[in-house]
Amino acid sequence: MEDEGAGGDRSSFVIGVIENRAKEVGMAAFDLRSASLHLSQYIETSCSYQNTKTLFLFYDPMIIIVPPIKLAPDGMVGVSELVDKHYPSNRKITVSRSYFDDTKGAVLVKILAAKEPSALGLDTYQKQYYLCLAAAAATIKWIEAEKGIVVTNHSLTVTFNGSFDHMNIDSTSVQNLEIIDPLCSGVWGTNNKKRSLFQMLKTTKTFGGGRLLRANLLQPLKDIDTINARLDCLDELMSNEELFFGLVQVLRKFPKETDKVLCHFCFKTTKATGEVVKPANGRKSQIMIANIIILKSALDALPLLSKVLKNAKSDLLCNIYKSICDNDKYTKIRKRIGDVIDEDAVHARAPFVACTQHCFAIKAGVDGLLDVARRSFCDTSEAIYDLANKYREEFNLPKLKIPFNNRQGFYFSFPQRDIQGKLPDKFIQVMRNGKNIHCSSFELTSLNVRNKSASAECFIRTEACLEGLIDAIREDISLLTLLAEILCLLDMIVNSFAHMISTKPLGSYSRPEFTESGPMAIDAGRHPILESLHNDFIPNNLFLSEASNMVIVMGPNMSGKSTYLQQVCLLIILAQIGCYIPARFASLRVVDRIFTRIGRGDNIESNSSTFMNEMRETSFLMQNVSPRSLIVMDELGRSTSSSDGLAIAWSCCEHLLPLKAYTIFTTHMEALSEMAAIYPNVKVLHFTVDLRNNRLDFKFHLKDGSKHVPHYGLLLAGVAGLPSSVVKTAKDITARITEKDSKRMNINSEQYHSIQMNYRLAQRLICLKYSSQSEDDIRQALENLKDSYKEGRLTS
Numbered sequence: 001m002e003d004e005g006a007g008g009d010r011s012s013f014v015i016g017v018i019e020n021r022a023k024e025v026g027m028a029a030f031d032l033r034s035a036s037l038h039l040s041q042y043i044e045t046s047c048s049y050q051n052t053k054t055l056f057l058f059y060d061p062m063i064i065i066v067p068p069i070k071l072a073p074d075g076m077v078g079v080s081e082l083v084d085k086h087y088p089s090n091r092k093i094t095v096s097r098s099y100f101d102d103t104k105g106a107v108l109v110k111i112l113a114a115k116e117p118s119a120l121g122l123d124t125y126q127k128q129y130y131l132c133l134a135a136a137a138a139t140i141k142w143i144e145a146e147k148g149i150v151v152t153n154h155s156l157t158v159t160f161n162g163s164f165d166h167m168n169i170d171s172t173s174v175q176n177l178e179i180i181d182p183l184c185s186g187v188w189g190t191n192n193k194k195r196s197l198f199q200m201l202k203t204t205k206t207f208g209g210g211r212l213l214r215a216n217l218l219q220p221l222k223d224i225d226t227i228n229a230r231l232d233c234l235d236e237l238m239s240n241e242e243l244f245f246g247l248v249q250v251l252r253k254f255p256k257e258t259d260k261v262l263c264h265f266c267f268k269t270t271k272a273t274g275e276v277v278k279p280a281n282g283r284k285s286q287i288m289i290a291n292i293i294i295l296k297s298a299l300d301a302l303p304l305l306s307k308v309l310k311n312a313k314s315d316l317l318c319n320i321y322k323s324i325c326d327n328d329k330y331t332k333i334r335k336r337i338g339d340v341i342d343e344d345a346v347h348a349r350a351p352f353v354a355c356t357q358h359c360f361a362i363k364a365g366v367d368g369l370l371d372v373a374r375r376s377f378c379d380t381s382e383a384i385y386d387l388a389n390k391y392r393e394e395f396n397l398p399k400l401k402i403p404f405n406n407r408q409g410f411y412f413s414f415p416q417r418d419i420q421g422k423l424p425d426k427f428i429q430v431m432r433n434g435k436n437i438h439c440s441s442f443e444l445t446s447l448n449v450r451n452k453s454a455s456a457e458c459f460i461r462t463e464a465c466l467e468g469l470i471d472a473i474r475e476d477i478s479l480l481t482l483l484a485e486i487l488c489l490l491d492m493i494v495n496s497f498a499h500m501i502s503t504k505p506l507g508s509y510s511r512p513e514f515t516e517s518g519p520m521a522i523d524a525g526r527h528p529i530l531e532s533l534h535n536d537f538i539p540n541n542l543f544l545s546e547a548s549n550m551v552i553v554m555g556p557n558m559s560g561k562s563t564y565l566q567q568v569c570l571l572i573i574l575a576q577i578g579c580y581i582p583a584r585f586a587s588l589r590v591v592d593r594i595f596t597r598i599g600r601g602d603n604i605e606s607n608s609s610t611f612m613n614e615m616r617e618t619s620f621l622m623q624n625v626s627p628r629s630l631i632v633m634d635e636l637g638r639s640t641s642s643s644d645g646l647a648i649a650w651s652c653c654e655h656l657l658p659l660k661a662y663t664i665f666t667t668h669m670e671a672l673s674e675m676a677a678i679y680p681n682v683k684v685l686h687f688t689v690d691l692r693n694n695r696l697d698f699k700f701h702l703k704d705g706s707k708h709v710p711h712y713g714l715l716l717a718g719v720a721g722l723p724s725s726v727v728k729t730a731k732d733i734t735a736r737i738t739e740k741d742s743k744r745m746n747i748n749s750e751q752y753h754s755i756q757m758n759y760r761l762a763q764r765l766i767c768l769k770y771s772s773q774s775e776d777d778i779r780q781a782l783e784n785l786k787d788s789y790k791e792g793r794l795t796s
């Protein structure tokens, strides 16, 4: 099959998408490369279609199939318009609504899926999940009609709502966090050298490995066991050099395209019906041979992989060994190929060499008619070379060559200057090509026809032999898809994760620990990308727990707040794809959604649209937040009036506080630090800045409590050239306002002091209850706690 998704990194997804009036969307994403179908059905919670956009970003489709536009109800733009807005028109295909037939979709999934629909949780699918099944019907029908592919029964990997089994990062957050592409603007204090997390990790060697890495970064894992299995494997690779380097070497032996080729055994090309049968040009059998040769090379590399993995200890590597190395079914497939394909067959590019390779790819004796056709092919090829020799002598043309191209077959080529006088009449179809003459003769034309028909016969026979072989290989299609999956996973873990860690100073990356509902604690975490751009990057800590689920980070401009937010998110993503992280220690609660609300510099949009955008993103966040979400908000409310901004920031914090989600909030608004006086589960931190000789010296150290940097705004205003009298008046005004504020804060702090103390006492008692210390130690700790409480010394 000649497919568009063949080339390297290009997307290979065809997506069908449909919605109903209840804002429910059904999506079917068909991957032509890995022969898999991903079905999703969900309620679209925002009128900007965040969930759909996130899935589009994830699949990066080459084609999106939609039904014709219907009048969009209540402000929803409609998926079709969404596609128009965000994707170039050549990617959108509108097909009749009759293509979106859920009953047909259900039947197709049942027939094509490798697993029973009940195993996918789709047994009651038809009623509940009719939208994604309708999308599946349209997608498969389009692929059959336009790509000429028929999927082999029971060969397709079908997943249902796969994306929701993983951490969900909405498309805006993917951009804000620079997961796939770096932002051009200086939102995070970027400079031109800054790369995205994907670019940093993309040292994978195969296309499939690179695509798996991208998919993992966009949808990190949620299952602790799977994450730990990958981390155990990394532990082993980091402690066993021989295994690590052995794997690096052996993975190079597998052809780059293995994953694509293995999965393509799932597809059959449709037989042309009612069409004038075209002469066999061998394209189809050439692709089939190329695919089989790649499969043969991959199977030949398997014993080497077995050798390297034989003594591996981690579960993941042991399972890989058991499932693909210690499985004689792969040897049987290899033998089957060896019975039909010549051992020396290789994939050649030069047209005639490729054509000859192709005619001789099947072993002699496999098909008698093929052997006869080959003899005729050899005879005519020989006769053509003899003819060329004859002409060389007869016309005194020692430099006469006999090149070949697929369109005209053989032709003569010789330098024009070798012709003295008139060109002999024997030569026909004369053409000048630079300093050479290209031509033919009646004898050559007739030999060409015979040679072409002999090769066409070879191709037809070869195709028939290969179809038989491929049908036999297809019986074990699940083995091939498993091999493809494993090679991609190994490529990602070995060539990306382990490689990256091995290039960093020893001990600078550590293995994160995971708990179901524990705190999120990071000790000396660093920004994975910026740390390599700053020689003296300052590490910082994070502590969030159910009893202290909100952190408010304060600090003047340029103190490092946005970098810190991005750092925390990137560390969590790295940890949840099963990689070590740049930190001294980390214990994490699995995050199921990351929400980011990042103010994009004031230069991008007008104030009102920035504010509207901010509110839209905040409302999406509030509607979708889950108990295990991580929310990072950068200066919410700064794009409106200061009183409204503070009110919005305060009320958003109050809305998020009772939830179990963890929130990190950065702000310039000092009044927001009062939240910590009132709510015991809020913690205020600040970035230290020194004020020396009227200059701000940024330390990038995160410290407890709020710290007022006196008049840093006025300081910057002075530096910017505002008259000193204006700056002085501004200082007087701000001093009066701050005096009032600090009085109010002191009153609040006294008023809520006892509640704070009681809360902290309860927190400590809970910790002691679950502590594994001895009875005596606990008794002593209780005594100490009593004293601290009496003296009002309990700090958060």
Ligand SMILES: Nc1ncnc2c1ncn2[C@@H]1O[C@H](COP(=O)(O)OP(=O)(O)OP(=O)(O)O)[C@@H](O)[C@H]1O
Binding pocket: 187, 188, 189, 190, 530, 534, 536, 537, 538, 539, 555, 556, 557, 558, 559, 560, 561, 562, 563, 564, 700
């Ligand atoms: N921990 C750190 N160590 C070293 N340099 C840092 C650190 N954190 C941030 N920086 C550098 O400081 C600069 C400013 O950081 P950042 O943009 O995060 O500040 P900010 O407080 O968010 O500023 P603003 O409020 O203006 O958005 C960046 O160029 C970044 O490279």
